[in-house]
Amino acid sequence: MRDVAVIGIGETAFGELWDKSFRDLGIEAGLLAIEDSGITAQDLDAIYVGNMSAGKFIDQEHVSALVADYSGLADQHLPTVRIEGGGACGAIAILQARMAIASGQHDIVIVGGAEKMTDVSDARAGEILSATADQEWESVFGATFAGLYAMMARRHMYEHGTTREQMAQVAVKNHKNGALNPNAQFQREITLDTVLKSGWVAEPLTVFDSAPLSDGAAAVVLCAMDRARKFTDTPIRILGSGQASDFLALHDRRDLTTMDATVVAGKRAFHAASLTPEHVKVAEVHDNFTISEIMAIEDLRFVKKGLGGMATEEGETALNAKVSVNTSGGLKARGQPVGAVGIAQAVEVVRQLRGEAGKRQVQNAEVGLTHTLGGTGATAVVHLFGRAN
C-alpha cells in the first residue's frame, strides 16, 4: 500500500455550543485543518465525513454533500462520503480515506467528523445513542447505553476485582488532562470524591463516570506520503490500522470484560505496523465510560487483563507515565461529539507527535495510538501514527 500521512489538523472547541450549527462546526474544523496543512482547497480530491446520527439530531442526512457545499467547494464537485459506525464513524472514515489514497484514486483528502447533540433533550440524546446497540434485542426492552456499559463494569468488578475507586480514577486523570486542553468541554480538575458521590447513571457508573453530550467537530488532511513534504516538514505517518466487528448485542459476546473487537483491531494494527504495545507512548482510547478506558488499555495489551483498574490507580496511564492515555482529556473531559471523536483522537495524537501539545506534551513520543468504539463494542478501530523520518 502507498504510505499515507496526516499533514493538517483542526478542531473546534467542544461543548454545548448553542450558537453554532452542525454546518458551522464542520466548516470551522475543516478550514482549520486546511490552513494547518498548507494546501489550498483546490488541492483536495475528496471529502470524508464521520457522523453518527445527524438524521436524528438535526433531521439532516446526506451531510457530506452539505459540508462540501457550505465549505464553498460545490463548484469542485468533489466526491463526498459519509461514514457511520456508531461512535467509531470518524475512525472508520480515516481508514476509508487512507485506503482511497493508498489505491491511487486520490492524493489529498480531508476527513472530518462532527456531531451536534445538544439541540435535542438529554433523554432523546440517550435514546439516539442507544440505537447503536441492538434495537430488537436491547434498546427496545429499555436497555440504555449506560445500562449496557454498567453491566460490563459490574462483571469486570466481579471477575477482576476492579473497584469503583479505580474506575473513578480514570475520570480524575482525564479531567486533569482536560484542564490543560483549551478546546476541552471540561477544563477543571475533579477529585475522587466528586466522582464517587455524584448521582448514579446506571449503577456502578455515576454521572462523572460518563462522557458528556457535546457539540463539536474535528478534521484531518491526509496526503500520499510521497507528496506530503511539499506541504509540511512534520508529516505524521499512519503506520498501521485495524478494524474489527463483534456481536452487536452484549448477551452474545464471549466475555463481558473483554471487547474482542478491540483485541482483534489492535492486533491487526500492530501487525500491519510491525510494532508492539510497548512502542506506544501516547494513546487516545474510547472512554465514553470510565470502565471503557480500563477495558481498552487491557484489550490493547498496555496492561494485563484485569489489571487496568490497578494500573490507572497507580498512575501508569497518567501524563508522561508508562503510557500517556487520553492526554486530550478523552471523551470524558474533552467531550464526546460522537462523529468527531475518532478524528479528534487523531488530532491529539498528531499534535503530540509533532511536539505541539503545550502543557500536556508527552516527552519523546515516537508512536501514538487511537482507539475508537462503535456501539457497545461491536465495532473497534485502532490506528497507529508515527513521525516520518
Add this chain to the structure above:
Amino acid sequence: MRDVAVIGIGETAFGELWDKSFRDLGIEAGLLAIEDSGITAQDLDAIYVGNMSAGKFIDQEHVSALVADYSGLADQHLPTVRIEGGGACGAIAILQARMAIASGQHDIVIVGGAEKMTDVSDARAGEILSATADQEWESVFGATFAGLYAMMARRHMYEHGTTREQMAQVAVKNHKNGALNPNAQFQREITLDTVLKSGWVAEPLTVFDSAPLSDGAAAVVLCAMDRARKFTDTPIRILGSGQASDFLALHDRRDLTTMDATVVAGKRAFHAASLTPEHVKVAEVHDNFTISEIMAIEDLRFVKKGLGGMATEEGETALNAKVSVNTSGGLKARGQPVGAVGIAQAVEVVRQLRGEAGKRQVQNAEVGLTHTLGGTGATAVVHLFGRAN
C-alpha cells in the same frame, strides 16, 4: 489501481415486505450473492453496507455491524462500514469497496444495500426522504422531495419543451421492463393514460411519475481481478467509476434542468474507463421520478441536452433499442428501497453482461452503466462495468 471484478450478485424481491425485517432482507441478499460467487463466507475480508436512514425507519444505527452479526460472521470480526449519501449510498459503497481492494488492503469484499421503508407511515417516509435535501433551506419550509423534483420538471418543460406525455413514457417503459423482472415490486404494464390520469403528487408529477416506497436488499461480491477466475468464469470488471457532488439546495444550482453532479461523475467514469457513452448498451439510471431519467440520459450524454423526453417517446431507450435503460424496471417499477438501489442497479447490469437476464436480456451488451443519485442531485455516482476478456 488493481483491477476489481464483480463475482457474485444477489437480491431479494422488492416490495412491501411486512413479513421481513431489515436484518432478514440484508442477510437474504448477502447469502444469495455469496452463493452466486462461489466463495465461502470465510473468504470475505470486509463488509460494506449502503443504507440511507435505518436510524429513522427502524431506529437502528450501526447496521453494518448488525449485518455481520446476523449473517453469522461475528466470529470473523470483519471490518464493517456503513455508507450514507442519500439515495447514492449503495453506489458509493461499491466505490469505497473497490478502492479498498485496489489499495491491496482487501481481496474479497461483500457490498450490500438495504432499506426497510414500509414500517412507517407514507407521510413519515416522505419526511425521511426529504432529509437528504437541505434541511435548513428547503425541508424546513415544507419543500417535499417530490416538490423539489417537480420544480426541475417544470423548468425542463419550459426550457426544452419536454411534455407530460414524454415523462409518462418513462414510466410506461419501465413498467414494461419490470413486468419481465420476477423480483420487481410492480410486474404489470401500464398505459400512458394510467400515468396521465393518476393523482398529482406535485404538479406536473403524478403518482405514476414517482417511484414507490419499498423494502428490499441487494448485494454484490467484489474480488481483485487477479483472483476472480478462481471463483467464476464470468467476472464482470469495474471499468471506471466517477462520483461528484453539487450544491445541496436547488436554489444554488447553476441550472435546474441539468444535474452537474451527474455530468461530472459521468465524465470521470468514462475518462477512467477510456470509453464514451456510445459504448454503453445497457444502463440503470436513477428514475426516482420520471423527470430524473430524462435528465440522466441527457447528462450522461446518451442524448443531447433537452432531447431526453423525445428520445424516450421515440423508443430509443427501450429494451434492445439504442441504449436499453432501466431493464430491471428501474426505481419506478422494480422498486426503491433506497440503500439497495445502487447495488440493485449493479446486480442488473452484471446479470445483463453475463447474459443471464432472461426475457429482458439485452443483446450483445459489452459495457453497462449504473447511475445513482443522492438527494435532489447533490451526489451522483456512475460506474461502468464490462465483461472481462
